[in-house]
Amino acid sequence: MGLGTQALCAATLLLLLVAASEETVPRLTLRYGSPCRLLNYFEVPGITNYTTMLLSPDGSVLYVGAREMLLALNTSAFSPGPQHRRLPWVAEEEKKRQCVFKGKDPQRDCFNYVKILLQLNGTHLYTCGTSAFSPTCTYINVADFSLKRDPSGKLVLEDGKGRCPFDPEYRSxxxxxxxxxxxxxVSNFQGNEPTILRSQGSRPAIKTENSLNWLQDPVFVGSAYLRGSLPSSDPPRDDEQIYFFFSESGKEFDFFEDTIVSRIARVCKGDVGGERVLQRRWTTFLKAQLLCSRPEDGFPFNILQDMFVLTPGKPGTETVFYGVFTSQWDGKGPRGAAVCAFSMSDVRESFNGLYKEVNRETQQWYTDTHPVPDPRPGAVRSWPGLPMSELKSCGFGTSSPSLPFALFYPMGSR
Structure with a gap:
């Protein structure tokens, strides 16, 4: 299998990946036919579209987001009854009327589909829903499983644009x-402005550049937070990164039909954007192509459906990314899906290649011969004497000459 790296604000590289280490030991092993392989089924009449789930830190409660409903299930007993709690979260009637007025289907689109359900801290969950094509976010009190209200008793609601999709069918x-x-x-009603956004917290919001070279019709399937991906022999650094996994329209191939490619992208947690170039935009954004194919004949499984990140369980091991892939040419080859594994060392190596840019006439990537700037765009490194909280500890300074290069040479080659 292979990995190509596309660094937007940096580069994309083409590289053959080696299979993940065979020394990885699963945390749980069940043989086929084992009585321990039980599949519990849960359903509440009248509740549909179970779209997101969150397991509590202690594993005792499974939170579920559905259409206009939130559920808290006791993991020891999934059957309906007193073992689960319900929390209605219905889209406002005015938003439903506006949804219909804008031409959306009142029987399908104009409801609140819960799309985000996250652990904020020990006392609250954070959740977002489509809210009849008007994304909205709020907080859930864990103790009594209720929506947070202000002193006057009004629900505490936040604008969910850029955080939650408008369309319930859009994956995020x-x-x-x-x-x-x-x-x-996606950050707009039409669904044609994809974004990777950081919000909340005390720092200003920061997002991807609105460019097809950065994101082109992506379908997001997952994300992960990893720290310490650099070798342990390196000096202490601000090596904390957020990874995103998605499929998108690709420019790598000159085919008659549009081709989908799968990606792994990363941003640095310490990124604060540029001062003049890439203001309030990611300056450490990199993306790479994930190639998964059948060893016998090279038949491609090019659409990423899900990703699981296995972090090191013991010293000497490294992070491994396990992806589930299908093919857009399913009718022309073997049906089914494939699981491909990518090691962190291969991912890291692929982010260190040369750069490419798009030929404006052919709209294809070609290798550029300009020297790579120092510091390298998108690299995770620090400078002695600089505070770790600054962007300079995560790639380059906010006014670095690397930024224009990163903006106009977004893809690399290896």
Whole structure:
């Protein structure tokens, strides 16, 4: 399998990946036919579209987001009854009327579909819903499983644009890191402005550049927060990154039909954007192509459906990314899906290649021969004597000459 790296604000690289280490030991092993392989089924009459789930830190409660309903299930007993609690969260009638007025289907689109459900802290959850094509976010009190209200008794609601999709059918991802929300979604009603956004917290919001070279019709499937991906022999650094996994329209191939490619992207947690170039935009954004194919004949499984990140369980091991892939040419080859694994060392290596830019006439990527700036765009590194809280500890300074290069040479080659 292979990995190509596309660094927007940096580069994209083409690289053959080696299979993940065979030394990885699963935390749980069940043989086929084992009586321990039980599948519990849960359903509440009248409640549909179970779209998101969150397991409590102690594993005792499974929170579920559905259409206009939130559920808290006791993981020891999934059957309907006193073991679960319900929390209605219905879209406002005015928003439903506006949804219909804007031409949306009142029987399908104009409801509140819960799309985000995250642990904010020990006392509250953070949740967002489509709210009849008017994304809205709020807080849930864990103790009594209720929506948060202000002193006057009014629900505490926040604008969910850029955090939650408008359309309930659009796939998105979100992760909470130290009180800051990182999301991959679309930020407008039409659904044609994809974004990777950091919001919440005390810092200004920061997002991807509105460019097809950065994101082109992405379908997000997951995200993860990882720290310490650099080798342990390196000096202490601000090496905390957020990873996003998605499929998008690709420019790598000159085919007659539009081709979908799968990506892994990363941003630095310490990124604060540029001062003049890339203001309030990611300056450490990188993305890479994930290639998954059948070993016998090279048949491609090019659409990423889900991703699981296995972090090191013991010293000497490294993070491994396990992706579930399908093919857009399913009718022309073997049906089904494939699981491909990518090691962190291969991902990291792929982010260190040369750069490409788009040929304006052919709209294809080609390798550029300009020297790579120092510091390298998108690199995770620090300078002695600089505070770790600054962007300079996560790639380059906010006024670095690397930023224009990063903006106009967004893809790399290896």
């Amino acid at each position: 991802t979100a992760i909470m890191v130290d009180g800051e929300l990182y999301t991959g979604t």
